[in-house]
Amino acid sequence: MTLACGYIGAGLMGAPMVRRLLAAGTDVRLWARTPEKIRDLVEAGAKLAASPAELCRQADVVITCVSDTQAMRSVVFDRDGLAEGAASPKILVDMSTISPQRTIEMASRLHAETGMIWIDAPVSGGQVGAVNGTLAVMAGGPAEAIDKVRPMLAHLARAVTRVGDSGAGQYVKMLNQTLVSTTYLMVAEVLNFAERMGVDAAAVPEALRGGHGDSNLLQQIWPKMLARDFTVTGTLDTLMKDLGMVRGIAQERAAPMPLNALVAEMIRKRIQDGHGQDDVSSLFKLYAS
Structure with a gap:
């Protein structure tokens, strides 16, 4: 039917x-x-x-x-x-x-x-x-x-x-958002590191493809950050809303999440500077001078 x-x-x-x-x-x-x-x-x-x-x-x-x-x-x-x-x-x-x-x-x-x-x-x-x-x-x-x-x-x-x-679907989505937010910041940090070392940054996703450092996000977000393409597909405000729920659940269940707390503070810094409606890929700007 x-x-x-x-x-x-x-x-x-x-x-x-x-x-x-x-x-x-x-x-x-x-x-x-x-x-x-x-x-x-x-x-x-x-x-x-x-x-x-x-x-x-x-x-x-x-x-x-x-x-x-x-x-x-x-x-x-x-x-x-x-x-x-x-x-x-x-x-x-x-x-x-x-x-x-x-x-x-x-x-x-x-x-x-x-x-x-x-x-x-x-x-x-x-x-x-x-x-x-x-x-x-x-x-x-x-x-x-x-x-x-x-x-x-x-x-x-x-x-x-x-x-x-x-409720289980939403709980698992909180796991996803924790991994995603951390990966966004790590990709931004590593891309900045690669550019400062002078390596061919454009070749990095292919060089890492299939290895332990590879991920779906790396393949999608690295080229976007490299091109300084910050077209909005998902906002920092939305991600911060999700991380707020993660923090509340972690406190309720007494789950230590220090890395997640650091990620949230870095994202909050961008939002406090007036960039809450910017794309999540704009986290690269925390590193690039």
Whole structure:
């Protein structure tokens, strides 16, 4: 059976995902607080819903990709929110990066009040992954529900991995963000070191390819930093928001994370200097004179 999809949050990450769903022939409904921002997607074939509630009534699966925990709570539980159009066996797939603890609470409330199942399914892979359909999805929720939405998510991701029950996807995303933020700073530091040594910095990613120092981020971010291309694909403010959640969880679980704390302080320095809306690759400017 072909499932109808509702989508909320068609921004830097969401818009290319919607385009991929449309290209695959998926019946997509959209809602946005500012409809003008998604006009091009409607022109591409998506249908516009008047409210999240209406969108949910018309969809079998609703995918969300919003900015933070409060935005997600508002979309679901405010007046005319998703909960007003929710029912069993509808499924909510939240691809946002939000609080794991609040996710567990909201998922339980939504299911108790409406029967709709909430899968937390944050992604990794950035805007490039969203465009190419190569995102990695870490999913928390009932296995049967995750299996039901796999065919739809296959248009967006190279892998959908169930990592546990409700909230587990968001917890694993915190691990991802810890690794990503540290890698961004390390790539910036090492690139600056390479340039100061006078080696052919452009050749470094190929020279390290397949070795222990290689990574997906190295291959993508090194050339971007080398070219001083700081086009925004993800902001420092967003990364700092995620690291704030990491810090809170680490304190709650008494997990020592001194390296993560140092990374967060370095990113905070850029934000305090007025660069919160700059791309994460601009962390290179902490090193380059």
